[in-house]
Amino acid sequence: MRACLLEKYREFLPLTPETPIITLGEADTPLVRSLRLEKELGIGELYFKLEGCNPTGSFKDRGMVVAVAKALEAGSRALICASTGNTSASAAAYGAHCGLKVFVIVPGGYIALGKLSQAITFGAEVLSIDGNFDKALGMVRALIQKHPITLVNSLNLHRIEGQKTAAFEIIDTLGDAPDYLFIPVGNAGNITAYWRGFVQYQKASKRPRMMGFQAEGAAPIVRGGVVAEPKTIATAIRIGNPASWQGALAARDESSGVIDCVSDEEILTAYKLLASEEGIFGEPASAASLAGVIKMIKGELKLSTARVVCVITGTGLKDPDTALKSAPTLAEFPAQLEAVEEVIVSKL
Numbered sequence: 001m002r003a004c005l006l007e008k009y010r011e012f013l014p015l016t017p018e019t020p021i022i023t024l025g026e027a028d029t030p031l032v033r034s035l036r037l038e039k040e041l042g043i044g045e046l047y048f049k050l051e052g053c054n055p056t057g058s059f060k061d062r063g064m065v066v067a068v069a070k071a072l073e074a075g076s077r078a079l080i081c082a083s084t085g086n087t088s089a090s091a092a093a094y095g096a097h098c099g100l101k102v103f104v105i106v107p108g109g110y111i112a113l114g115k116l117s118q119a120i121t122f123g124a125e126v127l128s129i130d131g132n133f134d135k136a137l138g139m140v141r142a143l144i145q146k147h148p149i150t151l152v153n154s155l156n157l158h159r160i161e162g163q164k165t166a167a168f169e170i171i172d173t174l175g176d177a178p179d180y181l182f183i184p185v186g187n188a189g190n191i192t193a194y195w196r197g198f199v200q201y202q203k204a205s206k207r208p209r210m211m212g213f214q215a216e217g218a219a220p221i222v223r224g225g226v227v228a229e230p231k232t233i234a235t236a237i238r239i240g241n242p243a244s245w246q247g248a249l250a251a252r253d254e255s256s257g258v259i260d261c262v263s264d265e266e267i268l269t270a271y272k273l274l275a276s277e278e279g280i281f282g283e284p285a286s287a288a289s290l291a292g293v294i295k296m297i298k299g300e301l302k303l304s305t306a307r308v309v310c311v312i313t314g315t316g317l318k319d320p321d322t323a324l325k326s327a328p329t330l331a332e333f334p335a336q337l338e339a340v341e342e343v344i345v346s347k348l
């Protein structure tokens with residue numbers, strides 16, 4: 001059996017002999033080399049870190065396993081988070097696994113179907129509010145002041161500690177850090193975590209330039225101010241006031257990196273390219289990383305000899321609505337061989 005995250009990276013994590021070792025099979029995700037886009041875009045080497053292969057389908061599981069183990073160690077009985085979806089799915093899964101009560105507050109109408117299905121089926125108390133993620137996070141911050149419930153948003157620093165292990169894995173797989181890391185930015189916990197991982201891991205000879213991408217309608221860090229009404233098709237990163245804002249700025253500045261934004265159109269183009277050219281189904285927010293690569297190349301960033309990693313933060317199965325919305329409706333054929341064969345022959 002492969003080592004779980006808590007065991008494999010124990011020396012880098014805030015664990016004590018009393019911390020229970022729990023796992024749902026998180027981490028150790030594939031780093032897949034691009035076969036086609038790398039050539040089409042003229043990049044030296046392009047890789048995709050498939051975080052959708054985690055047990056609940058997103059990178060959140062890396063941080064959640066640490067946060068929940070520490071909550072158990074502290075004797076906590078309940079977890080709470082605000083979420084655009086993936087954090088709630090992950091908290092609900094690890095909470096169910098460990099017999100904890102889980103409360104999640106989500107922005108009504110803006111949470112992808114797969115994520116909601118997970119939180120509900122794992123048995124979390126799902127509180128859908130008439131307000132966005134930033135409002136939900138404000139409520140959670142107030143609630144934990146008054147009640148004995150453990151916060152498992154990335155304000156919980158154990159989350160960041162767990163998430164930094166993805167940087168370790170990239171270094172272990174490539175034998176060194178890449179030249180560039182492209183990553184979507186929402187609440188900015190993940191870019192903060194990756195940077196910490198690249199800084200801490202001694203097995204690399206260099207550090208990557210950190211390239212974070214927000215959605216254009218939800219780009220507070222790019223604009224330099226809170227966005228009151230964030231808007232984007234990529235609901236995972238529909239966030240107007242990121243909790244780890246300073247962490248993102250530090251990652252950018254210390255790595256000579258960039259925090260920029262991509263439009264919904266650019267996100268959807270990258271989302272389709274990733275699926276049709278590489279066979280990788282990421283959720284829309286995840287495609288912001290590839291959209292960022294394409295935007296930077298158009299902006300004359302030279303990547304022809306660079307080693308580039310794009311983080312695909314969550315699986316496309318989370319959000320079937322977006323996949324089907326941009327697809328033509330399927331024609332219905334009679335159940336006759338000739339009818340079906342005729343179409344196949346015309347497309348061969």
Ligand code: AN7
Nearest residue numbers: 083084086087186187188189190313314
């Ligand atoms: C697929 O689940 O904020 O910049 O509440 O689900 O660390 O916030 C999700 C964020 C990127 C952005 N990609 O990461 C939540 C939540 C996917 C995500 C992000 C999220 P951060």
